[in-house]
Every structure is written in C-alpha cells, then in structure tokens.
Amino acid sequence: MIELEGLTKRFGTKTAVDHLSFQVRPGQVTGFLGPNGAGKSTTMRMVLGLDHPTSGTARIDGKHYGELDEPLTYIGALLEAGGLHGGRSAYNNLLCLAQSNRIPERRVAEVLDLVGLSAVARKKPKGFSMGMGQRLGIAAALLGDPQILMFDEPVNGLDPEGIHWIRNLMKALAAEGRTIFVSSHLMSEMALTADHLIVIGRGKLLADTSMADFIHQNSRSYVRVRSPQPEQLRDALHSSGMTVAEEGNGTLEIDGATTEEVGELAGRHGIVLHELSAQRASLEEAFMRMTAAAVEYHAHDANAPQWAPKGV
Numbered sequence: 001m002i003e004l005e006g007l008t009k010r011f012g013t014k015t016a017v018d019h020l021s022f023q024v025r026p027g028q029v030t031g032f033l034g035p036n037g038a039g040k041s042t043t044m045r046m047v048l049g050l051d052h053p054t055s056g057t058a059r060i061d062g063k064h065y066g067e068l069d070e071p072l073t074y075i076g077a078l079l080e081a082g083g084l085h086g087g088r089s090a091y092n093n094l095l096c097l098a099q100s101n102r103i104p105e106r107r108v109a110e111v112l113d114l115v116g117l118s119a120v121a122r123k124k125p126k127g128f129s130m131g132m133g134q135r136l137g138i139a140a141a142l143l144g145d146p147q148i149l150m151f152d153e154p155v156n157g158l159d160p161e162g163i164h165w166i167r168n169l170m171k172a173l174a175a176e177g178r179t180i181f182v183s184s185h186l187m188s189e190m191a192l193t194a195d196h197l198i199v200i201g202r203g204k205l206l207a208d209t210s211m212a213d214f215i216h217q218n219s220r221s222y223v224r225v226r227s228p229q230p231e232q233l234r235d236a237l238h239s240s241g242m243t244v245a246e247e248g249n250g251t252l253e254i255d256g257a258t259t260e261e262v263g264e265l266a267g268r269h270g271i272v273l274h275e276l277s278a279q280r281a282s283l284e285e286a287f288m289r290m291t292a293a294a295v296e297y298h299a300h301d302a303n304a305p306q307w308a309p310k311g312v
C-alpha cells in the first residue's frame with residue numbers, strides 16, 4: 001500500500017503538491033488523474049524519494065522509500081524520463097539493476113520475455129521505438145517482482161496495440177493482488193483501466209472515489225430526439241411532466257426519460273421523429289468540469305480549459 005499524509009512540495013513560490021492525503025490499495029488499478037501540471041509526477045517522484053517533500057510524508061508499506069531494503073522488490077516504477085542507459089544492451093541494463101538489488105540473473109530473461117523483448121535483448125535501447133522503450137521500462141519495474149507498481153503516463157505516445165497491452169498488463173497485475181498506481185491526464189483512458197480514481201488539480205485532492213461511483217455521479221443520461229414538429233413535441237413532453245432542453249434544429253434533450261417513453265408519447269400524438277436515441281455525457285466532460293477551475297494553463301480566448309494531450 002502507498003500512503004500519503006499531508007504531502008506538500010513547493011518549488012520556490014510555486015506549490016506543486018498541496019497537502020495531499022490518500023491511500024493506494026492493493027488488488028486494484030488506481031488511476032491518478034489531473035490536468036497537465038497538476039502535480040502527478042512530482043507526487044510520484046516523492047513516493048520514490050527522488051524529490052524531497054517540503055512537508056508531509058509518503059510511505060510504502062509503512063516505510064519511506066529510503067528505508068526499504070532492496071527497494072525494487074517492494075516497488076517498481078515507470079517514470080516519464082526513463083533512467084536506462086542507451087549505450088548498454090537491454091539485457092545488460094536490466095542485469096545492472098538486478099545486481100544492485102540482489103535479484104537473481106534469471107529474472108532478467110523472465111521479465112524480457114514477459115514484456116515481449118526477448119528477441120532484442122542484446123540490442124541497445126537507443127535504437128528502440130517508443131513502444132519498445134516503454135516495454136523495457138516496464139521490464140525494469142517488474143524486475144524485483146514487487147507488490148507495488150507505479151506508472152507515470154505509461155500510454156503516452158504509444159500506438160493502439162501498445163496501449164491495449166499496457167492496459168491488460170496493469171489489470172492482470174492488479175488481479176494478482178498487487179497495488180497498481182497509474183497517472184494519466186485522460187479520463188477516457190482511465191475509464192477503461194482503473195477501478196479507483198484519485199483526481200488532483202493544482203496539487204490539491206479533488207476526488208478519491210471508485211470508478212463506478214464516479215461514473216454514477218458524473219455521467220448524465222438523457223434522450224435525444226429530433227422532429228420536424230418540435231413545438232408539438234415539446235408541448236407533449238412538457239404536459240407529461242418531462243424536463244426538456246432545446247438544442248436547435250428541432251433537437252430536444254430529455255433528462256430522466258427512456259427512449260420507449262418518448263417514442264410512445266410521440267406516437268400517441270402523431271408526431272414524426274427523425275431521431276430518437278439514448279445518450280450518455282462523456283466522463284471526459286465530467287472530469288473537465290471537475291478540474292476546470294484547477295487547470296493551470298487556460299486557452300487564451302475560450303472558457304474551456306486547455307486540455308491538449310501531451311505528446312500529440
């Protein structure tokens with residue numbers, strides 16, 4: 001388990017992480033979400049003892065990272081800036097790490113096989129594609145067979161096959177009872193991967209919730225209907241007590257109704273429909289609403305937050 005208590009980091013006058021307290025539990029994938037610059041990487045770096053907190057603590061199974069004997073056997077991490085040696089073969093990179101953590105050499109071949117890099121084990125990572133580099137970083141994280149794994153934006157820049165592979169790997173590791181903590185700035189990606197969500201904005205905790213609750217609370221369901229007789233349809237819907245919003249072009253949105261109810265009502269009144277569909281507002285929209293006030297960089301002339309995926 002990873003435990004944060006009042007974790008705070010200031011860089012000069014800038015507060016990157018602001019009194020964060022939460023726990024990351026075993027047996028599930030916990031998504032760590034927030035806009036660019038929210039403080040996700042800084043938080044992860046403090047968990048790994050790479051940045052020192054201004055105040056507060058980050059503990060791994062009750063200990064600071066520096067107090068762990070052979071830390072790779074407790075926690076493995078894939079950070080954005082990979083720490084691998086480009087001029088040394090993939091195999092030798094992992095072998096160095098294994099030796100400094102008293103991990104048996106046979107484990108190097110095992111993890112290379114696990115991530116599908118056995119065929120290029122003797123090649124140097126400087127010639128690797130982005131996807132192969134990510135796989136090698138994951139092999140390094142898995143080397144000590146740790147119970148806790150932390151991935152910082154692992155799908156950035158990957159092709160769909162690579163994204164699919166990482167997603168399934170994280171789920172499989174969680175199903176083995178491990179603690180998986182993965183950061184992303186994309187709600188849509190996390191919706192497919194995480195069981196639990198921690199959302200931050202400007203270094204502050206905004207939500208700590210199960211994915212199921214987040215979806216339940218934030219996804220609005222409604223019926224969309226389009227008719228060449230919008231006035232008659234609106235009056236019929238109103239008189240049956242439904243809440244209707246007009247979207248232009250004869251399109252109406254009805255909250256809390258089913259397509260059956262709306263279709264049958266239109267039929268009873270002899271109203272022609274050109275569209276009748278059940279809709280669900282995207283989680284990305286809910287996430288953007290939640291973090292809008294906490295987004296660090298806004299677009300110049302729009303109210304919408306700047307939300308460009310990194311590396312795109």
Ligand SMILES: Nc1ncnc2c1ncn2[C@@H]1O[C@H](COP(=O)(O)OP(=O)(O)OP(=O)(O)O)[C@@H](O)[C@H]1O
Nearest residue numbers: 011014016034035036037038039040041042043185
């Ligand atoms: N070494 C540093 N010196 C000064 N400011 C820093 C440093 N590291 C991070 N920051 C600032 O702290 C804030 C949080 O950055 P951090 O990289 O942790 O955010 P993030 O949520 O991981 O964002 P991203 O998704 O862009 O990586 C940002 O404003 C960043 O500019």
